[in-house]
Amino acid sequence: MPQTLDAAAVRSWCSLALEALGREREEIDAINVYPVADGDTGTNLYLTVESAAQAVEAVFAAHETGASEPAPADAVRAMAHGALIGARGNSGTILAQLLRGMAEVLADAAPTDPGGAGGDRLAPALRRAAKLAREAVAHPVEGTILSVASAAAEAAERSAAERSGSADAGATVRAAYAGARAALAATPGQLPVLGRAGVVDAGGRGLLAVLGALVRSLTGETPAAFPMGHRRYEDPAAVVSAIESCAPEGGPAFEVIYLLEADDTAVARLRARLDGLGDSLVVVGGDGLWNVHIHVDDAGAAVEAGVEAGRPYRIRITHFGAAAEELPERVQRAVVAVVPGEGLAGLCAEAGATTVLARPGEPPASGELVEAIRRAHAREVVLLPNDAALRHTAAAAAEQARTEGVRVALIPTRAAVQGIAALAVHQPDRRFDEDVVAMTTAAGATRYAELAVAERQSWTMAGICQAGDVLGLIDGDVAVIGADLTATAEAVLSRMLAAGGELVTLVLGDEVPDALADRLEIYVRDGHLAVDTVVYRGGRQSVPLLIGVE
Incomplete structure (x- = not known):
């Protein structure tokens, strides 16, 4: 039976591509010569695909309660959008455009058909991808990922024509992979800088890995691998020397x-x-x-x-010169915190933390957290995810950082206000374990709440809500349903303070007026004389108000 690219195949494609790039990342980084020999193409492609895979998983998560899987169009659009928002580096950005081009054709082919797109649509999708990628690059250069993409499209089109439009997707992607593999082998002869270094194009090498994953997802077959290593040199030091000799002098900084x-x-x-x-x-x-x-x-x-x-x-x-410069001595300890808005990013940075911004609907990937840990440049790092949904992402980042020799403690903070509480007691001159215990205790002693606006009618722990209702969530569960932001916030505070407290923290979104904070400060002071209130501006965040009670 000819196979099609349905939603499950898209999901598998993303997973297999991430696996392949994870396996080949170091090799691709090592041959990164063009346009800048900065040794990060493999890493950038991995992070780009990781973002695409996360977006696809989010679509499937939204359908967990349904009887059917997502529509193929939803899956391919999510893949393209995830790659776009997570694209890194020159090659990662081009790969995002390639996936966007494919998504345009595949989503239009069968917008609601659960069967997905067949081989008759895959060839046009690859052609559209190659065209959009070239248009996105201001000055296209042959011997790069663009050449490999074009060759894949041409080979897919020839294969489809030979089969008179047969919908065998497996045959189409096998041909695309073979065409891309041949084009990659030819890149050293097209781009002199590659020829001098004795390597193929790193971006094209990564694209071949992505296409190989597509072959596996549709056929179950593992295509013939491209030879690992470099064409001319067996001595790694000679390879590095050759690549460094190819780096242009006086390029952009x-x-x-x-x-x-x-x-x-x-x-x-x-x-x-x-x-x-x-x-x-x-x-x-x-x-x-x-x-x-x-x-x-x-x-x-x-x-x-x-x-x-x-x-x-x-x-x-x-x-670009940062990697070549001698890095300063590592500090002993640092804190890395995920924050939901620019305002809190500034606050946490002032407290000495390295921050990762999580924008509404765009949670950070594990690669971003690993990068932040590296950027902190410390022997010991305390990681604050500040979101229950980031637990597994943060754990993966911590594990990766540990393999690089960094001692990482993950404090499972579930909200930004818990992270603020942990930062408030952070003392880098204490023993690491003592500092982690103190921060964990402070976070655990902080109850958290948030006010959100219901998007549709649904059942909650507090009853049935209607679209537009204000929801007061305490420790993750809906506790109050109201029609007014201020009144709902007061009801939430009343419930939280009934169990006691010494400090109330309010984090306001950028559209919330200062008058709300003033009103809530008065409310707390009138009912609880011994309780202090602090107010922060969180900037653009997913909910209008965050509340913490310590």
Whole structure:
């Protein structure tokens, strides 16, 4: 039976691609020559696919209570969106656009058909992917991931034509993989810098791993692997020396990446402006959300251009020389905290923590937490996930960091207010175990609540709520249903303070007026004279109000 790319196959594809890139990440990093020999292409591709896989898993989680799995269109769109918001580096950004191109064709082919897309749609999907990727790159270069993508599309189209439009998806992806593999082997002859180093293109090598995972997901077969190692050198030191000799001198100092909310017209102007600022410009996305990547000397100008075009966020600036410079001595201890808004990020940073921003609907991946732990540059790290849903993600990051020689303690904080309480008692001059115990105790002694707005009618622990009702959740369960934000917050505080408390922490979202905080401070003071109240502005967060009671 010819196989199709249904939702389960998309899920399997993401999982297998993540597994393959995890296995080959170091090898791909080692051959990273172009456009900058910074040794992170494999890691960037892994993080990009990890974000795609998380988005697909979220779609399946939303269907757990239903009798059927998600529609194939929902799965492929989630994969593309996840890759877009999590894209890292030059190759990761291009891969996100490739997945977006495939999703456009596959989702339109059978928007609700649970059978998914067959081989007759996969060839056009690969062609659309290669086309969009080239359009996203300001100055396409042959011998890169773009060449490998184009070859995969051409081979898939030839295969489909030979079979007169047969819907055998397995045959199509086998042909695409074979075409990509041949194109990858040819990259050293297309791009001189690869030939001098004796390596194939790292981005193309990663794309081949992703296509190999697609073959496995549709056929169960493991395609012939591309030879590991380098073409010319068996001595690793010689390989490193060759790669370093290929690095261009006087190139841009910074890599700048950010997500951007903007319309098509503004992005067209942004492309033109950024093209004059640096090189390796890639702008991918659409429908109001874009991922911008560029290498520049003036990082500030690249970000300012984004501000003029729309709203840039998740801004990441990397100095290319940082890896080559001698790193400062590691500090003894650091705290890494996930925070739900810019306001709390500033507060935690002032307290000495390295922060990871979790925007509404965009939880950080384990790779982002590992990066933050590395950025903290400490021998010992206390990790505060500040969200019950991040428990497994944080545990995976902690385990990875431990393999790199960092002593990591994961405190299972379930809300940002618990993280604030833990940070308040953090003392880096104490013994590590004593500090972790003190922080864990402070977090555990803090009850947490949040106010949210119901999106639809549903059953809750407090009864039936209607769309638009204000929900007061205490320790994760709905305890109060109200029609007014202030009144519901007062009811929540009343319940929480009935069990005692010494300090109330209020974290306001950016759309909540200061008058609400004033009203709640008065409410606490009038009913509980011995209880203090502190107020923080959390910025853009998923709920309008967070409450902590210690």
